[in-house]
Amino acid sequence: xKNLLVNLVDKNKKYTEEGFLAxxxxxxxxxxxxxxxxxxxxxxNNEEYWAGECDVKFTIQSISKVVGLIIALSDNGRDAVFKxxxxxxxxxxxxxxxxxxxxxxxxxxxxxxxxAIVTTSLIYGETEERKLERILNxxxxxxxxxxxxxxxxxxxxxxxxGDRNRSLAYFMKxxxxxxxxxxxxxxLYFKQCSIEVTAKDLARFGAVIANDGITPWGNEVLMSRExxxxxxxxxxxxxxxxxxxxxxxxxxxxxxxxxxGGILATVPRRYGIGIYGPALDQKGNSIGGIxxxxxxxxxxxxxxx
Numbered sequence: 001x002k003n004l005l006v007n008l009v010d011k012n013k014k015y016t017e018e019g020f021l022a023x024x025x026x027x028x029x030x031x032x033x034x035x036x037x038x039x040x041x042x043x044x045n046n047e048e049y050w051a052g053e054c055d056v057k058f059t060i061q062s063i064s065k066v067v068g069l070i071i072a073l074s075d076n077g078r079d080a081v082f083k084x085x086x087x088x089x090x091x092x093x094x095x096x097x098x099x100x101x102x103x104x105x106x107x108x109x110x111x112x113x114x115x116a117i118v119t120t121s122l123i124y125g126e127t128e129e130r131k132l133e134r135i136l137n138x139x140x141x142x143x144x145x146x147x148x149x150x151x152x153x154x155x156x157x158x159x160x161x162g163d164r165n166r167s168l169a170y171f172m173k174x175x176x177x178x179x180x181x182x183x184x185x186x187x188l189y190f191k192q193c194s195i196e197v198t199a200k201d202l203a204r205f206g207a208v209i210a211n212d213g214i215t216p217w218g219n220e221v222l223m224s225r226e227x228x229x230x231x232x233x234x235x236x237x238x239x240x241x242x243x244x245x246x247x248x249x250x251x252x253x254x255x256x257x258x259x260x261g262g263i264l265a266t267v268p269r270r271y272g273i274g275i276y277g278p279a280l281d282q283k284g285n286s287i288g289g290i291x292x293x294x295x296x297x298x299x300x301x302x303x304x305x
Contacts, residue, residue, distance in 0.1 A: 004299060005038055005051035012036065012291040013052075019279025019287035022259040027157035031058065031261060031278035036288040038296075039203035041272040043216045053276055054199040059154045060139075061258030063202065064192040065116040066231060066239075067139060072110075072122040073227045081122060084177060085115040089237050089244055106177050111238040111256065114168045120192065121178055121185045128184050135192050142208050142222055143201040144215070155194035162190060193258075199274035202264045207272025209254070232266065236304075243283040251293050252303025257285045265293060267302050 013036050022028045037052030060067075072081050085107050107115035125131030132150075140148050169186055172178035178185065207216050209232060213223035223231075235254035240247040247255065253273075255265040261278030263286055265271075273296075275289035297303055 001040065001042070001047075001049045002051070004296075005040065005049055008292045008295050008299075009036055009038060009052040012288050012295065015288045015291050016277060016279040019277075019281060021278055022280060022284070025154070025157050025161055025259070027154045028059070028260060028278070032056075033279045035261070036277040036279075036292070037199045037275070038289075038292055039199040039274040041203045041207040041216070042270070043207050043211050043272065044270060046216065048200075048203070050200065054274070056276055057151075057196045057198055058262060058276060058278065059151050059193065059258075059260040060195045060197050060262060061193050061260040062111070062113075062116070063197075063256050063258040063262050063264045064135075064195060065111050065119070066235065066256050066264060067135060067142075068116055068119045068123065068192060069110045069234070070223050070227055070231055071134065071138060072119040073230060074223055075124045076122050078226075078230060081110075081119065084122065085110050085118045087234055087237075105175075107172070109234060109238040111234060112241075113165055114172060117165065117169050117185060117189050118172065118178055120189045121180050123188075128188050131188055132191055135188075136195065138222065139195060139197070139201075139205070141215070141220065142205045143197065144204055144217055145197075145201055148195060148197060148201065150191050151194050151196045154196075155191050158190040158194055159187065162186065165189065197262065199262070199276040202262055202274030202276075203272045204274075205272065206264050206266040206274060209266040210268055210270060210272050212269075232268065235266070240285055241283050243281075243285055247285075247290070248305070251290075251297045252305045253293075253297060254304075255293070257289075259284050261286050261289070263289045263293065268304065271302070 035053040213228035239256040263275035265273035277286035277288040
């Protein structure tokens with residue numbers, strides 16, 4: 001496995017030259033475009049393998065939508081959550097407002113910005129600080145890493161440039177979809193997107209999801225099997241923005257990407273996979289990471305279909 005991962009990173013490093021760094025959040029431009037790494041946790045054999053830049057810290061960005069959805073489902077139950085957000089794929093961009101305007105109803109799914117803002121608003125907590133603490137504690141337990149925190153610089157950059165997300169949130173507030181104080185919800189959303197992780201952290205999180213919500217290292221139940229099933233399903237259909245269908249055909253495993261360059265992937269009952277490659281394609285997915293996952297899926301026959 002180790003040799004395979006090294007070969008796949010070396011083989012696909014060339015694609016980083018074709019990608020670009022996310023520029024709409026200025027602080028993300030500080031990333032090294034050439035970085036590419038993969039980390040794999042084998043839950044059957046209790047082994048971990050890696051290659052490339054696996055210990056580089058980057059912000060989780062849209063991968064945090066998986067965390068928000070898990071906590072919202074655990075707090076409210078699926079009926080209450082899906083009264084506020086649909087579970088249908090969308091052909092629009094992840095930050096599109098068009099769907100909300102045309103359909104004048106709840107967001108398409110929890111993996112686009114509008115839907116994730118709604119699920120974040122459903123997280124229980126007396127204060128914003130308490131809600132953030134719950135998000136951080138969940139990620140720390142899911143990655144077995146107590147040192148995970150918010151990157152303050154990225155958070156401030158997100159908040160300063162987050163006008164599109166404000167538009168989405170206030171539009172939903174005006175239609176009765178979003179409840180609570182809009183600015184407090186958005187502030188929490190910006191912070192959760194700015195949580196810093198590594199490919200290793202993502203792989204361990206993916207291993208928990210692959211293991212039906214139970215940590216392979218301590219047998220701690222972090223989510224119910226039902227919540228885990230729902231989350232994996234939505235990751236398959238909606239996790240890679242408007243490239244989710246193509247990814248399902250080419251790779252065929254539940255995954256969620258973020259514009260910080262991360263990809264969280266999970267192979268049920270087999271592997272948790274974390275990718276880091278900040279050079280993005282036109283859809284906002286790690287361009288090198290997609291190629292690595294495609295090759296890995298072909299080599300090990302990982303597709304769930």
